[in-house]
Amino acid sequence: MAGRNPRLDDVAAKAGVSAATVSRYLNSPEIVAAATGQRIREAIDATGYVQNLAAGALASSRSRLIAALVPDIAQSMFNDTVEAMIDELAMDGNSVMLSLTGPDNHRLAREINMALARRVDAIILTGIVSDTEMRQKLRLAGITVIETWGLPEDPIDVAIGFSHRAAGEEMARFLRQRGYRRPHLVVPRSTRSARRASGFVTRWLHDGGEEPTRLEVGVPSHFGQGRLAYRGLADLAAQPDVVVCGSDWIAQGLIVEAQAAGIRVPDQLAVTGFGNLRLAGDMRPTITSMDIDGARIAREVLRVLRARAAGEPVETRIDVGFRVIARESA
Structure with a gap:
């Protein structure tokens, strides 16, 4: 292994199993016997092996990379929603690429193009895409596009939000x-x-x-x-x-x-x-x-992505509602 990156075969040899078993463990650990999984985990730690997700994406046509585009994170009301969404997506095996489009969305087109170039599985928007050509470009991209925090009459793909x-x-x-x-x-x-x-x-x-x-x-x-x-x-x-x-x-x-x-x-x-x-x-x-129930928005985002991955139909407009929280100031 000196002078090269550890490979799947190295993990398999260290764990005393086949390369196919290691591959099954990495993709679906629950289907591998607990004792075997333990040996594979120890072999991964010992060899320093890092899974080649790019190769897996090519084989499965899924990158497991999600782009979340928000205007800003300083004093943003989107923060709780984005944090909950990242947690939900990460637990489901995805990585989230967080991009800031600016308070006036002046970087929105650039960040959308960068996300598409990275072949993300989905783009999640909190800001409004008002440019007609960009909306059409997203419709033709062949990926899931979720607009959050609003309910446009004509969503790009799926809208999860409220009026x-x-x-x-x-x-x-x-x-x-x-x-x-x-x-x-x-x-x-x-x-x-x-x-x-x-x-x-x-x-x-x-x-x-x-x-x-x-x-x-x-x-x-x-x-x-x-x-x-x-x-x-x-x-x-x-x-x-x-x-x-x-x-x-x-x-x-x-x-x-x-x-x-x-x-x-x-x-x-x-x-x-x-x-x-x-x-x-x-x-x-x-x-x-x-x-606004940010945690529910996050759960609905995950539900839509799972349904799309399974080839199941989804609603185009999902209303999460709102409620006034009466406190001391009024």
């Missing part, structure tokens, strides 16, 4: 039932945030409320935007009784700034967030937020 417009409507209903009458919206400049804001306003006006005031902020949303949003309330003609924030990060910053000014939350000003991040339950007061 952002309906989520906005639900928050409007919730706050009206709580007795609030003067909402102020802090809306990140993104397509999905705009849809939630539109759903909120539509439901609010339908139920007899007046047009909410509104502030737009950049993406990605962050703590400092909430602090600035609170200071901007002084410029409004009428002070709101509740601020509806486009993310929990914004809600956190706004609450901190309000408390620093001596304002009691929610007695004098209520605040809501979106995403139900861990910080929402850790804050004081805790933040009322919209929860």
Whole structure:
């Protein structure tokens, strides 16, 4: 073995079994007797053998490589979903290639092309592919493409998510039932945030409320935007009784700034967030937020990939829903 990489035959010789038995163990360890599997594992450790996954991919036409494309990971509401998804996929024998497309998706086309060049089995998207030509390119790629965190009417392949417009409507209903009458919206400049804001306003006006005031902020949303949003309330003609924030990060910053000014939350000003991040339950007061079941999205992604591998049909639109988590801030 000196001067060359360990081979499958070396493991087989060390374990006292055939190369075919080692191959079966590597691909399906459960079908190999426990004692034999133990000897093979010890032989792998002793020889330093590393399985050639590229060769296996050529033989099976599956790379077991999944590309997950997210806008960013700093203060991202996608983090819990992506973490759960990677765990689920890894336990199923896949490797996940995580790529960052940028808050405004300016690297999205490049990362999609890189994933296709690496012959991934699937591409999982959290951002929106708005370019018509790129959407068509993905449809023709011959791989599974899963759009998450949204439910487009015409998915590229499979969509696993929820209606952002309906989520906005639900928050409007919730706050009206709580007795609030003067909402102020802090809306990140993104397509999905705009849809939630539109759903909120539509439901609010339908139920007899007046047009909410509104502030737009950049993406990605962050703590400092909430602090600035609170200071901007002084410029409004009428002070709101509740601020509806486009993310929990914004809600956190706004609450901190309000408390620093001596304002009691929610007695004098209520605040809501979106995403139900861990910080929402850790804050004081805790933040009322919209929860999206990221773990379920991850499970649905794995279910779709397993069904595709088995040649079984799958739904093209899978709605995971949402729910308002009522806490201390509203």
